[in-house]
Amino acid sequence: MREGTEKLEDRLRLGERQGLESLCHFKQCEDLKVKYNEEMIKRKKLFNEVQEAKGNIRVFCRCRPLNKAEISAGCSTVVDFDAAKDGCLGILATGSSKKSFRFDRVYTPKDDQVDVFADASSMVISVLDGYNVCIFAYGQTGTGKTFTMEGTELNRGVNYRTLELLFEVSKQRSDTFSYDISVSVLEVYNEQIRDLLATGPTSKRLEIKQASEGSHHVPGVVEAKVENIKEVWDVLQAGSNARAVGSNNVNEHSSRSHCMLSIMVKAKNLLNGECTKSKLWLVDLAGSERLAKTDVQGERLKEAQNINRSLSALGDVISALAAKSSHIPYRNSKLTHLLQDSLGGDAKTLMFVQISPSDQDLGETLSSLNFATRARGVELGPVKKQVDTSELQKTKAMVGF
Numbered sequence: 510m511r512e513g514t515e516k517l518e519d520r521l522r523l524g525e526r527q528g529l530e531s532l533c534h535f536k537q538c539e540d541l542k543v544k545y546n547e548e549m550i551k552r553k554k555l556f557n558e559v560q561e562a563k564g565n566i567r568v569f570c571r572c573r574p575l576n577k578a579e580i581s582a583g584c585s586t587v588v589d590f591d592a593a594k595d596g597c598l599g600i601l602a603t604g605s606s607k608k609s610f611r612f613d614r615v616y617t618p619k620d621d622q623v624d625v626f627a628d629a630s631s632m633v634i635s636v637l638d639g640y641n642v643c644i645f646a647y648g649q650t651g652t653g654k655t656f657t658m659e660g661t662e663l664n665r666g667v668n669y670r671t672l673e674l675l676f677e678v679s680k681q682r683s684d685t686f687s688y689d690i691s692v693s694v695l696e697v698y699n700e701q702i703r704d705l706l707a708t709g710p711t712s713k714r715l716e717i718k719q720a721s722e723g724s725h726h727v728p729g730v731v732e733a734k735v736e737n738i739k740e741v742w743d744v745l746q747a748g749s750n751a752r753a754v755g756s757n758n759v760n761e762h763s764s765r766s767h768c769m770l771s772i773m774v775k776a777k778n779l780l781n782g783e784c785t786k787s788k789l790w791l792v793d794l795a796g797s798e799r800l801a802k803t804d805v806q807g808e809r810l811k812e813a814q815n816i817n818r819s820l821s822a823l824g825d826v827i828s829a830l831a832a833k834s835s836h837i838p839y840r841n842s843k844l845t846h847l848l849q850d851s852l853g854g855d856a857k858t859l860m861f862v863q864i865s866p867s868d869q870d871l872g873e874t875l876s877s878l879n880f881a882t883r884a885r886g887v888e889l890g891p892v893k894k895q896v897d898t899s900e901l902q903k904t905k906a907m908v909g910f
């Protein structure tokens with residue numbers, strides 16, 4: 510009898526434990542369901558934002574503050590931010606006339622790096638969903654292109670924040686997706702491509718090739734696989750240092766070359782085996798100001814001609830896209846040829862047009878704003894994922910489809 514009671518008690522304890530376990534399991538399922546629904550709402554929001562972004566080149570305009578030299582020289586501000594919240598910007602041209610411009614966003618000198626990146630983040634994340642993306646900063650020297658893209662150690666810019674966000678989102682999605690992220694850092698100077706991550710002597714000329722599936726790449730360029738944000742910082746620093754090594758005057762040199770960070774993403778959907786390959790370009794362009802022909806000669810003249818040529822080529826590509834021309838002249842410069850997959854077609858493009866507030870820079874400011882206005886009119890093609898079908902076929906074969 511006593512033995513029977515003990516057995517009964519054991520069975521009750523076992524039943525209680527199993528009951529608790531299934532309750533826990535139920536609770537876990539409920540938590541997962543909530544998490545799943547939250548994730549789906551987030552994805553839908555992102556999808557809507559990306560859909561909204563399709564169909565044109567988005568243009569964000571950012572104006573830096575007047576600098577110390579300008580203040581002590583008594584320069585005045587020609588930019589009117591009264592309607593900046595609505596994407597409108599006024600430029601007080603000569604006399605009392607005012608010229609108005611409209612962009613997707615307008616940032617005043619008071620807006621910080623966090624404000625700027627918040628608006629770019631949905632486009633950045635879409636690279637994890639298989640879209641090609643290009644974000645570039647355009648403008649006169651000294652207007653803050655490098656500040657927006659690279660930032661400073663204490664005030665990091667779009668490049669670092671992009672990778673930080675990509676790691677964060679890929680971690681959140683680790684139940685359903687696996688991601689491989691690698692990074693290349695290139696510089697285009699005088700129409701020559703330089704690999705800023707290459708170590709040792711690099712006498713080899715780097716050229717752009719088209720792969721069989723149509724995408725463009727530079728054979729031989731270092732693609733550094735990055736697993737976490739610490740590694741990213743090291744890679745970005747290595748690129749930045751290499752840029753400095755190649756020149757006597759870093760700032761001078763940086764205004765005369767295009768610095769291009771390429772982030773390659775290979776994604777695998779763990780549920781259906783679908784694989785995508787996509788690329789995100791983050792580009793700090795050379796200064797867009799036109800130098801008077803009489804002011805420059807020798808090496809400086811060659812630099813200026815190459816910058817003019819490549820920025821004109823960028824303008825021509827944008828115009829051809831706007832005109833829905835059957836031929837888009839990507840190959841007229843190294844810059845546009847490199848960006849080919851991420852400019853036009855089914856890619857998403859974001860341009861930061863950087864301006865100075867100073868009356869001394871009025872001419873260059875108007876020229877940059879006109880360039881950006883033309884770019885904003887460009888309609889791109891339908892949104893399509895860069896599905897890597899070879900990987901999909903491999904996975905399907907493995908699971909016996």
Ligand SMILES: Nc1ncnc2c1ncn2[C@@H]1O[C@H](COP(=O)(O)OP(=O)(O)OP(=O)(O)O)[C@@H](O)[C@H]1O
Pocket residue numbers: 572573574618648649650651652653654655656657760763764765794795796863
């Ligand atoms: N929004 C901003 N807020 C505060 N300082 C800024 C801002 N934008 C630019 N600056 C400062 O202005 C100076 C010039 O900026 P930066 O070097 O980024 O210009 P740039 O357009 O990249 O020039 P370059 O073409 O010569 O490379 C830097 O000292 C930078 O810190």
